[in-house]
Amino acid sequence: MRLPHRNLSLAFALFAAASTRVSCALAAPAPVAVEITKFAYTPADLVVEPGATVTWTNRDETPHTVTSADGALASPALDTGDHWQRRFDAEGDYVYTCTLHPFMMGTVHVRRH
Amino acid sequence: MKNPDHRSESTDAPPDARRREALRCLAGWTGAAVVWSVVGGVPRAALAGAPPAKDARALRFVQISDTHIGFHKDANPDVVGSLRRATAAINALPQAPAFVVHTGDVSHLSKPEEFGQARELFQDLHVDRVHTVPGEHDALAEGVGGYLKVFDHDGKGRSWYSFDQHGVHFVGLDNVRNFGKGHLASIGAEQLAWLKADLAGVSHSTPVVVLAHIPLWTIYEPWGWGTADSAAALALLRPYGSVTVLNGHVHQVLQKVEGHVTLHTAMSLAYPLPTPGQEGVGEPGPVTVAAGELGKRLGTRAIRIVRGREPVALVDTPLEH
Numbered sequence: 001m002r003l004p005h006r007n008l009s010l011a012f013a014l015f016a017a018a019s020t021r022v023s024c025a026l027a028a029p030a031p032v033a034v035e036i037t038k039f040a041y042t043p044a045d046l047v048v049e050p051g052a053t054v055t056w057t058n059r060d061e062t063p064h065t066v067t068s069a070d071g072a073l074a075s076p077a078l079d080t081g082d083h084w085q086r087r088f089d090a091e092g093d094y095v096y097t098c099t100l101h102p103f104m105m106g107t108v109h110v111r112r113h
Numbered sequence: 114m115k116n117p118d119h120r121s122e123s124t125d126a127p128p129d130a131r132r133r134e135a136l137r138c139l140a141g142w143t144g145a146a147v148v149w150s151v152v153g154g155v156p157r158a159a160l161a162g163a164p165p166a167k168d169a170r171a172l173r174f175v176q177i178s179d180t181h182i183g184f185h186k187d188a189n190p191d192v193v194g195s196l197r198r199a200t201a202a203i204n205a206l207p208q209a210p211a212f213v214v215h216t217g218d219v220s221h222l223s224k225p226e227e228f229g230q231a232r233e234l235f236q237d238l239h240v241d242r243v244h245t246v247p248g249e250h251d252a253l254a255e256g257v258g259g260y261l262k263v264f265d266h267d268g269k270g271r272s273w274y275s276f277d278q279h280g281v282h283f284v285g286l287d288n289v290r291n292f293g294k295g296h297l298a299s300i301g302a303e304q305l306a307w308l309k310a311d312l313a314g315v316s317h318s319t320p321v322v323v324l325a326h327i328p329l330w331t332i333y334e335p336w337g338w339g340t341a342d343s344a345a346a347l348a349l350l351r352p353y354g355s356v357t358v359l360n361g362h363v364h365q366v367l368q369k370v371e372g373h374v375t376l377h378t379a380m381s382l383a384y385p386l387p388t389p390g391q392e393g394v395g396e397p398g399p400v401t402v403a404a405g406e407l408g409k410r411l412g413t414r415a416i417r418i419v420r421g422r423e424p425v426a427l428v429d430t431p432l433e434h
Contacts, residue, residue, distance in 0.1 A: 038395055038396050038398075039395070039396035039397070039398065040396075060396075060398060061186045061187075061188065061398055061399050062398050062399065063221070063222055063250070063253075065253070076253070077222045077223065077253040079222060080186070099249065099252070099253070099290075100249045100250065100253075101336075101337055101397075102296055102297070102298060102337055103296075103334075103335060103336065103337045
């Protein structure tokens with residue numbers, strides 16, 4: 001599922017690099033970090049480009065999860081200091097919560113600029 | 114859980130220490146403890162001034178909760194030690210309980226070794242069995258799949274069940290999995306249908322005890338301290354003359370009375386949590402208390418029921434008092 005898309009991205013990036021001679025166009029979207037602190041995802045709302053990788057890190061003494069109802073996001077329980085990553089290729093809004101504390105909510109909006 | 118070698122002296126403590134523990138526990142019955150008696154729906158709190166009556170018809174059991182085996186942070190670096198102290202206190206009760214119930218969060222992260230260690234430590238309790246219900250910390254491995262590998266009470270592969278003892282009907286519920294984003298957890302339609310069918314065969318004069326991890330009333334919604342569909346469960350229980358709901362989750366003793374239904378949360382054996390909406394505390398995280406204070410915030414609960422003779426007596430005893 002990801003491979004053809006990645007190849008396309010790579011092809012596009014190579015083309016962009018060749019045509020504009022901007023070397024940084026080869027770089028993947030910058031990694032994005034979400035901190036879990038005081039029972040909240042920070043930032044709770046995140047806008048990223050397709051292909052971005054988001055890393056969640058739990059800074060609380062209590063474990064948390066990153067879980068979406070449709071199963072698209074399904075982290076294990078993250079203990080203090082644990083982190084979990086996911087790459088987002090498809091555009092869309094990914095709403096997630098913590099199965100231990102369902103009042104915690106976050107959304108990753110994957111959009112092309 | 115069957116515990117075939119429950120009479121073995123597996124505690125590490127020497128006899129003198131056990132005797133001291135027994136005396137300390139007796140002090141709990143006669144001194145510092147508060148007895149909550151509920152008569153005709155009106156709770157009465159009184160200092161326990163006399164030892165419990167010796168009534169052979171009484172059913173005695175003990176509630177422990179929120180042991181969080183696997184937790185090792187500052188708020189309690191030794192949760193195993195806390196469970197061992199509770200075990201010693203329970204084993205030293207002047208009248209042995211029929212069994213122990215554990216109302217959820219036996220593990221911290223649902224790891225197989227946490228469930229395994231908890232089961233091993235429960236073997237030290239001098240009771241026939243330990244009845245558990247899952248907490249949300251026990252539902253982190255394939256839902257409650259990991260939990261059920263160790264705590265499948267009736268072999269039916271589900272995390273809810275009922276049983277009868279001494280003319281009292283016990284119901285164990287799982288209210289830690291069905292949740293909507295941003296909402297409280299719930300019991301769910303499947304289990305409510307089961308509860309309705311289960312209660313259909315129970316006469317309204319039978320005392321009912323319900324075990325569930327998350328409180329079956331909304332204590333504080335911003336922290337998820339409530340069950341979305343608890344009203345549906347309580348509606349099924351309302352026709353009964355005596356209903357006692359035993360919950361965990363909030364790591365402190367709180368009560369509510371609704372007609373013939375009384376609901377009680379219990380202390381944890383792991384760490385204290387803030388009081389609901391406590392000023393200056395934005396979230397329900399572990400509270401680290403001053404050295405020497407922890408044992409006063411953790412504890413066990415002894416329950417005594419005599420069928421046809423209210424009240425139900427609950428005695429909450431801190432590990433240190």
